[in-house]
Amino acid sequence: MASAEIPFSSYHRLYVGGEWLAPSTGAFDEIPDPATESVFGRAPVGGVREVDAAIAAARHAFDHGPWPRLSTAERAARLEPFVAWLAERGDAIVRLIVTETGVAQGIARAVGYDTSVAVGRAILSLARTDLDRNLPLETVPLPDGTANVGAGVVVREPIGVVSVITPYNFPLLMGVVKSMQALVMGNSVVLKPSPFTPFESLLLAEAAEAARLPQGVFNVVTGGVDVGSLLTSDPRVDMVSFTGSDAVGSLIQAQAAPTLKRLVLELGGKSAMIVCPDADLDLAVAAGLRSMTMHAGQACGLTTRHIVHNSIKADYLERLTEMVRGVKIGYGLAPGVTMGPLIRASQRDKVESYVAKAHADGGRLVFGGRRPAGFDHGFFYEPTLFDGLSNESAVVREEIFGPIAVVIGVDSDEEAVAIANDSDFGLAGTVWSRNMGRAFEIARAVRTGGVSINGGPGNFSVHAPFGGIKRSGFGREYGIEGLHEYSYAKTIRFRTA
Structure with a gap:
């Protein structure tokens, strides 16, 4: 180079x-x-x-x-x-x-x-x-x-x-x-x-x-x-x-x-990742972690609503909690760092205000929810996950542009699609299932500008059009x-x- x-x-x-x-x-x-x-x-x-x-x-x-x-x-x-x-x-x-x-x-x-x-x-x-x-x-x-x-x-x-x-x-x-x-x-x-x-x-x-x-x-x-x-x-x-x-x-x-x-x-958006009971949980959990940590959550297409079938929800939360321990927060050029800071103190203040809203709405903090210890300078915040919030909570409905995600349990594909579509936004989304036919039908049903199945091909395609519907623009x-x-x-x- x-x-x-x-x-x-x-x-x-x-x-x-x-x-x-x-x-x-x-x-x-x-x-x-x-x-x-x-x-x-x-x-x-x-x-x-x-x-x-x-x-x-x-x-x-x-x-x-x-x-x-x-x-x-x-x-x-x-x-x-x-x-x-x-x-x-x-x-x-x-x-x-x-x-x-x-x-x-x-x-x-x-x-x-x-x-x-x-x-x-x-x-x-x-x-x-x-x-x-x-x-x-x-x-x-x-x-x-x-x-x-x-x-x-x-x-x-x-x-x-x-x-x-x-x-x-x-x-x-x-x-x-x-x-x-x-x-x-x-x-x-x-x-x-x-x-x-x-x-x-x-x-x-x-x-x-x-x-x-x-x-x-x-x-x-x-x-x-x-x-x-x-x-x-x-x-x-x-x-x-x-x-x-x-x-x-x-x-x-x-x-x-x-x-x-x-x-x-x-x-921007408030995109959903739908995790079916037959999903490869290792892949899905890794994607769930990226949805919080990539650029400290400051990316429009991140899937910050984790819609997970209740039959595997506990397992999903346990694996995600374990994986978050491997996140290294710090200066972006330092070896091994996978998550940097937010852009300004004002953005960190905004993230903290949404954490307070999640607590007020009865959300259960799974992990994170604070500034990381040991940082006297820099606009850092821990990757944060909430459970137990309804789809009407501000944290679920509004774009935060920070390292916060929520897990919502569902009992059927139809319920998952209904919750995914009950949003003012429609930019991106993901579906996780070993059954490609099932995943494709769910992807077709989600109202959004783009959906990837099981992470997609694994590359960014310069040939694939990108954009949204509803309040995600046009x-x-x-x-x-x-x-x-x-x-x-x-x-x-x-x-x-």
């Missing part, structure tokens, strides 16, 4: 119109390492002036520049150096991901970095396929008694200026997925990261500069609510792609409504479906003679 260094702590400017600009506000945020609480970098804070300039640059690049008029294959060729720049800096990027987000090194490399590069390459490969579609030939009778043969084609065309707003948990991956899908389809992009994790987006600006993308095609601005509101309401913006909470997603939809912007909203990322979200279909019909 190449290890070119990245001086991320020196990213003190924003990337607008192909230039690095100091923030006109003169403001900088001190970004702490979530594991130590020590400041590791000062990030520029953009304001209305910078985001206005970025939107103007993106608008000009789309309306007057060459980018949207290239073929998708030509744009893919221009983006190859973008992905190559990332591929050459693996070790340094992994260290940045761990330092900025607090995630354990294994997840930082596998999900934060390796998947980002793989997705980037897959997007370029898909862009080189024929995305247009020929309409079937049709015989059209003419008034003189002869006939004409009609034909047509459906072509994919770019939407325009795309605002990309990414969350704090996997900012590099989300930045690559959204921005590259938008770019390869001919759009221009203004990327705004979470104020908690600005550096992984600013390094994407450096990758864009290394790729020599046309001025204004890719822009990165940081900032708060004022910056975000302009990106979701300005009439010069044609589309918003957002990943985050359902509450913010509903605000974005309202802000985008007056100008009828295209939206892709991936808004639109899809990855695969052909992801590219189509960032383009529109234009039908061109003609006669053959």
